[in-house]
Amino acid sequence: MKKLFVLFMVIGSFSIRADKFDDCSQNKDWLDKRLEKISETADQRDVSALVTRLLRVARYSCPAGAVPQIESAANAHKVRGLKNHINFMKEEADYVADYRIPTYEINEVARARKELSDLGESDIPTGFSRAKISSLNTKGRTNSRRKAASCTAVDNRKPPLAELDASGKVVSNNMRNQDSIGWCYAYAAADLISHKTGQSVSAVDVANAYNEGSWDDFWGSDESDMEGGFTASAANAAIKRGLCLESQLPSQDYLFSEASQNLMSELKAIEGLYDTYYERTTRPGRIYGRNRLTGSAFDTAHNTFKTQLCNGTIPSDWEEIFANLNVNEFMTVMRGASSANDFIDKLIAESCKPRVKPTISLSYESDDMFTSTNSMMNTINNKLNSGDVLGLSYWATVLSDKHDTSSGGHASLIVARKFNATTGSCDYMVRNSWGSTCSNYDDAYDCEDGNIWIPEEYLRRAMKGVTYAH
């Protein structure tokens, strides 16, 4: 009987998701996905804010008659979330007291209990006893004081990552923006090298250096399909073949585009140009494949393509990325390329001439899944104390929600440290590559032009690895 009941509830919960929004004329998919997220999150935490927004969207998107049913389903999750929130915050308070006084967590338990009481709920999980609060406060205060002694202020930002005044204080940050291509590791590696050399290194070139010789490259993947990577490997690959600067191969200039393009679609468009050129300058082989045209046939096809590229008959924004090249150089590279991938590689090579050899001996290594978190934190602190910055690989969901380390493998830099006297935490500045906004980050974090101060207790949980110079 119990099994039947459970099965009924499971089916019931799916049908709540499936048919609640069937009559909604707009935003049905969004409402479905949002309710699913609410249901998942409520297994652990308060979802009141998510529910409020969902209901506002529902009131605009759904007929008036459907809203009460939606409200009822959403509010059921709200109640469940509040109850689970109490237990979650009690666990969090125990964890956080190892670092600071768990004021926020203690207050959240009280807030959630009051909300449930105001909603008329009777079965409310117990809160903290006075003795427990006192014990947590004492433990947190002791640990925070200990931390304050060791968490000395360090800020290793300098040009080209940031501009400094005469006293060495940061007056502005030069933030990178990777847009929506998954080359965070390359932007982080470019920043690491830039910090050492004092020159702004091209992130696009670092990604290309990393991709060259990779398995994806070997199997003929297009440049634009090769996403994801490792910061240390990327930095070392770029150093090995000589550096390319942002002034030679910009990683961000292309972002002005009336066609709403991003770097990935720009690269795909250039790869597509090569495919068109290939079709026009070859003919089917007798048995299989295609063979290049010869003599005047090839010259005619090549020159016609070039003319059409110049007069816009063949539309292209290739100069957005490869502004260092003129059309003759572009066509010369195209003529000598053996594939779309090879074409991009050769364009980058041409744009980056002459490559810059670092004047200092430079190589990077990383600590990751086989290294303990304590050991990585020691590395972070030692490197910061010696004036250096580090690459950080971590779960990016922690950026918008300090409790969420569920997904989003990402890479950024750690550039500074400070003791936060307001919260009692040791905070680490994470330099991200999502531009200079602070609006996307958890309100609990201090933020400066897209640099986020993440408290140690949350950084430890989100951290997967660190990259640093030998």
Added chain:
Amino acid sequence: MRTNLFIIFLVFLSTNILAEEKCSEGMIEYIYKKKKVKKKLNFCFDKDKRDKYIYSTNCKGLKCKPLLIPEKRPVNISHYKSSIGSPGFKVCRELGGSPQIIKYKFDKKWNQSSRCIFNDSTFASNNLLLKLWKGLIIQ
């Protein structure tokens, strides 16, 4: 009566409408085909504890069409191939705009930012979109 006025004042402060809006001439700079473009432009500026925002003068009071009633147009950016990338740029595209990295100057200081261009006369900084659409973005 005084209590009512006080409550109205508190509600006003707590709404999304930013409280320090100023609109006048400033400077915008961006790079196009490796060339720096710098021009004078009339636009609006506002700020809160967290961030600074700019938008075109026809969006004064946040009353232009692209910024009105975000609840009518929630966005889903989870379909982008890479989940890790600037959310502001993705949201801008989902709302039908073109994102652009810029520097702007209002008063004395140059600031780095990015804006979402909806048409020739209408734009808003991407961080403003993230603020207005908070809770309405599926990532």
